[in-house]
Amino acid sequence: MSRIDVLARDMESLDLLASRDTPVRRLDPRAKAAVTAMFLGTVVSFGKYEIAEMTPLFLYPAAILALGQVPARVLFRYLLFASPFALLAGMFNPVLDRETAISLGALDVPGGWISFASIMLRFMLTVSAVLLLLACTGYVQVCAALGRLGAPRIVITQFLLLHRYMFILSDEAARMTRAHMLRSRDGRGPGIRVWASLAGHLLLHAHDRGSRTHSAMLARGFDGSLPSLRAFRWSWADTCFLAGCGGFFVLARFGNLAERLGDLMGFAV
Amino acid sequence: MHMADALVSSAVGGAMWAASAGLAGYSAWKLKGEAAESRAPLMGVLGAFVFAAQMVNFSIPMTGSSGHLGGGLILAVLLGPHAAFIVMFSILAVQALFFADGGLLALGCNAFNLGFWPCFVAYPLVFRGIAGREPGRGRLAAGSMAAGIVSLQLGAFGVVAQTAASGISDLPFGMFLLLMQPIHLAIGVVEGAVTAALFSFVAKARPEILAHGAEPGAGALRLVLAAFAVAAVVTGGVLSWFASSLPDGLEWSMFKASGKEEPDVPAKGIRSSLAGIQEKTAVLPDYGFRPGAEGPGSMDAGTEAGGPPGGDSAAWPAISAGTTLSGLVGGLAVLVLAGLAGFCIRFIKRRP
Numbered sequence: 186m187s188r189i190d191v192l193a194r195d196m197e198s199l200d201l202l203a204s205r206d207t208p209v210r211r212l213d214p215r216a217k218a219a220v221t222a223m224f225l226g227t228v229v230s231f232g233k234y235e236i237a238e239m240t241p242l243f244l245y246p247a248a249i250l251a252l253g254q255v256p257a258r259v260l261f262r263y264l265l266f267a268s269p270f271a272l273l274a275g276m277f278n279p280v281l282d283r284e285t286a287i288s289l290g291a292l293d294v295p296g297g298w299i300s301f302a303s304i305m306l307r308f309m310l311t312v313s314a315v316l317l318l319l320a321c322t323g324y325v326q327v328c329a330a331l332g333r334l335g336a337p338r339i340v341i342t343q344f345l346l347l348h349r350y351m352f353i354l355s356d357e358a359a360r361m362t363r364a365h366m367l368r369s370r371d372g373r374g375p376g377i378r379v380w381a382s383l384a385g386h387l388l389l390h391a392h393d394r395g396s397r398t399h400s401a402m403l404a405r406g407f408d409g410s411l412p413s414l415r416a417f418r419w420s421w422a423d424t425c426f427l428a429g430c431g432g433f434f435v436l437a438r439f440g441n442l443a444e445r446l447g448d449l450m451g452f453a454v
Numbered sequence: 455m456h457m458a459d460a461l462v463s464s465a466v467g468g469a470m471w472a473a474s475a476g477l478a479g480y481s482a483w484k485l486k487g488e489a490a491e492s493r494a495p496l497m498g499v500l501g502a503f504v505f506a507a508q509m510v511n512f513s514i515p516m517t518g519s520s521g522h523l524g525g526g527l528i529l530a531v532l533l534g535p536h537a538a539f540i541v542m543f544s545i546l547a548v549q550a551l552f553f554a555d556g557g558l559l560a561l562g563c564n565a566f567n568l569g570f571w572p573c574f575v576a577y578p579l580v581f582r583g584i585a586g587r588e589p590g591r592g593r594l595a596a597g598s599m600a601a602g603i604v605s606l607q608l609g610a611f612g613v614v615a616q617t618a619a620s621g622i623s624d625l626p627f628g629m630f631l632l633l634m635q636p637i638h639l640a641i642g643v644v645e646g647a648v649t650a651a652l653f654s655f656v657a658k659a660r661p662e663i664l665a666h667g668a669e670p671g672a673g674a675l676r677l678v679l680a681a682f683a684v685a686a687v688v689t690g691g692v693l694s695w696f697a698s699s700l701p702d703g704l705e706w707s708m709f710k711a712s713g714k715e716e717p718d719v720p721a722k723g724i725r726s727s728l729a730g731i732q733e734k735t736a737v738l739p740d741y742g743f744r745p746g747a748e749g750p751g752s753m754d755a756g757t758e759a760g761g762p763p764g765g766d767s768a769a770w771p772a773i774s775a776g777t778t779l780s781g782l783v784g785g786l787a788v789l790v791l792a793g794l795a796g797f798c799i800r801f802i803k804r805r806p
Contacts, residue, residue, distance in 0.1 A: 196552050225559050229464045233622045267554030274461045274623060281624035297624060304460040304622060311459040312554045319551055327551075337482030339494060343544045346498020351505050351548065358506035373513045380512035381651030384523070387510075388503055388656060392532075392663055395499030402495055 195262075196352070199316075202255060203323030209253035214322050214330035216423040220430045221318045227434040228310045233300045239310070241442040245430065246313040253321035263316050264309060275304035324348055333417055338410050345411050354391055361387065456549075456564050457613055459557030463620035470616065471562030477570060478543050481536035493537070500532055501541040505548070512648065524645050526572030527581060527601050528652065531664065535573040542569035567612040576605035594657060595650040602646025603639065610638035 203210065209217070224245055231239050250257060282297035318327065325345065332341040361383050365375050375383060436442065459467075504525035511522050525545070529538035543565045549555035556564045585597030614634050618627040656663055 199552065221558075225459070226464060229459065229462060229467055229559055263554060270456075270458055270554070271460050274458045278624045281626070300622065300624065307622075308458070308460040311557050311559065315551060315554065315558050324551065337479060339482045339485055340478055340540055340543070342494045343497050343501065343540050344547065346495060347501040347505070347541075347544045347548060350499050350502035354499070354502040354506035355509060358510050362510050374511040375513070377512055377648055377651050380510065380648060381655045383510060384507045384648075384652055385655030385659065387507060388500075388528075388652065389660060389663075391499045391503035391506075392496070392660075395496035398499065399493065399495040407495075 198259070199319050200323060202259070202320045203326070205254065207252065207254045207321065209249055209321040211422070212426055213417060213419050213423040214326040215333055215417065215419070216427050217318055217322050218327060218330045218334070220427060221314050223431055223434055224314045225311055227438050228307055228314075230438065231303070231307075233303050234296065236299060236303050236306055237443045237447075238441060239303070239306050241437040242310055242434075244437075245433070246310065246317055249317045249321060250313075253317060255317060255320045259320065260313055260316055264312055267312055268308070271305055271308035274308075275301045278304065330417070342411055350391075350394075353394075354387065357390065358387060456546075456556035457560040457567065457616055459559045461617055461620055461622050462557075462560045462563060463622060464559075466616050466620045467559040467562060469562075470566050471559070474543065474562040474565035474570070477574075478540055478565070481539045484536045485540075493533075497533060497537050497541050500529060501545050504529060504541070505545055523648055523652075524568065524572070524602075524606070526568060526605060527577060527598065527645075527649050530573045530577035531581065531653070535577055538577070539565075539569050539573040542573065563612070563616045567609040567616075571608040571612070572601070572605035575608065576601040580604045591654055591657065594653050598650035598653055599643065599646030602644075602649055603642035606638045606642030606645055607635060610634040 224242070228239070228242060246260075249255075250260060278301045279295065279297035282300060283295045285293040285295055287294050287299070322330075325348070328341050328344045328348075331344075332338065365379070365383065369375070374380070462470075504523065508522045508525065526538065526542050529541050532538075533541065546556065546564045546568060547561055550558050550561050550564070581597040581601040583597075584600055585593045589597060611631070611634075614627065614631045617623050617625060617630060653664065
């Protein structure tokens with residue numbers, strides 16, 4: 186199975202996950218989008234050496250994972266998939282920042298390793314939050330929520346149409362790649378000239394498809410916006426979710442929960 | 455060369471989000487009411503094309519490595535800069551959402567680096583400047599090559615500047631710049647070459663498609679100037695946050711004057727302003743300078759007032775082996791609790 190097939194299958198499986206009926210799914214997409222934004226803001230507001238202070242935030246993805254009934258392996262797969270990126274981003278810190286930051290008995294921990302750990306924690310938290318938003322809400326609903334929150338109509342339409350055609354054109358690209366691979370001697374990717382011909386044909390197909398779709402949509406009264414089938418209803422549960430999560434993030438940011446818990450457990454010096 | 459959430463500070467991420475969202479809003483406003491707005495299907499399909507074409511890797515001659523298309527310039531030529539920026543924004547958002555490429559907070563940085571430079575600078579000023587209105591094959595190729603190089607160089611510089619301004623990674627600005635610019639010169643040449651090859655194919659097969667792109671008028675130049683003004687404000691905002699380390703430095707030297715410090719420390723302070731911030735965060739613990747280490751509230755107040763680097767310097771001195779140990783143990787306990795909470799909720803939910 187090629188890389189493209191795997192990506193397409195992953196994206197479809199996320200959409201399937203989002204179509205199940207769970208308590209998190211029933212919340213208003215606007216509330217979930219707002220909470221995710223607040224969560225991301227809280228994560229990145231921590232200083233580069235504050236790792237213990239950041240850990241209470243793991244409660245949020247853990248709770249959403251459980252309440253949204255998202256299989257943990259889906260999350261781990263995504264984290265694994267994106268981890269080279271974070272490792273690359275953080276790998277220079279231990280080399281460049283060697284000054285001892287903390288001493289635990291005889292063990293001196295350089296600042297670089299702490300900031301590296303901080304980068305990995307940030308990566309895990311931010312990637313989990315975004316994946317859980319998608320897996321518990323669905324891409325289309327997230328877009329609709331952004332539209333209701335004031336994003337320009339053409340941007341939202343673009344987001345929805347991109348999602349609609351991404352799979353179709355990715356399939357086409359996958360077929361082209363497979364056909365080329367089966368006919369090439371060394372199994373390597375096409376050279377630039379052959380690539381231009383492949384991508385050029387794909388572009389011409391896409392352009393024609395876009396023009397046909399455009400005519401068909403205009404004939405059906407398209408005025409620049411795509412109607413959403415699901416009505417948005419803000420309920421008390423959404424208010425509680427928003428306020429509860431917001432309160433927890435403030436507490437996690439300013440309450441120094443990890444240290445207090447450590448003190449409670451008798452590790453205070 | 456995507457920026458990652460893990461590397462972006464809240465100040466830089468927020469500023470770049472504001473800039474990119476502003477540009478997307480401006481583009482949407484420019485397209486409003488025009489026939490372009492009803493050209494949304496074409497925008498959607500061409501966005502999907504760039505997305506799909508990025509998945510088809512090509513082998514780069516003589517290197518044994520492979521690359522893929524960036525796509526900003528192609529979109530700008532086919533759709534005009536405003537629609538192209540919105541399409542690039544949507545592609546990057548989907549990559550951030552589904553593949554964790556970059557991340558949601560870094561999306562502002564990425565849209566600026568990979569969308570703004572090719573659509574609003576390289577296309578109107580470089581590509582159109584060289585290729586003109588009805589380009590032949592040679593001018594088309596030269597325009598694509600120059601625009602590819604310019605947009606990748608500016609984009610790479612954007613990544614370096616944003617990384618350095620965020621201060622999460624310890625990579626020094628100069629070293630990172632020397633690493634990124636030459637690599638992206640090569641990537642820019644390849645991007646220019648594949649874009650030129652694609653244009654050459656389309657120009658032969660269906661020349662009318664290339665003529666569809668909206669011509670940038672005087673408005674494009676005005677927009678570029680306005681965007682540079684925005685960039686200046688953003689840079690000013692970010693730089694002022696470096697400047698805010700100055701009072702800290704004064705405070706620090708006043709503290710030093712009180713006679714508690716080791717003599718060798720000031721010599722270490724002579725570094726670039728970037729390194730200085732990190733230096734300060736590492737030096738202060740030696741002083742036992744603990745502004746409210748006992749009260750988390752005062753520590754957080756420092757974090758809020760100073761922005762991330764100030765926050766570091768304020769939060770850092772509070773760390774001692776004892777508090778750190780209790781923090782680390784507490785952190786681990788919280789992680790275990792988070793896991794347990796998840797399992798409990800799931801267990802309760804599974805019961806009939």
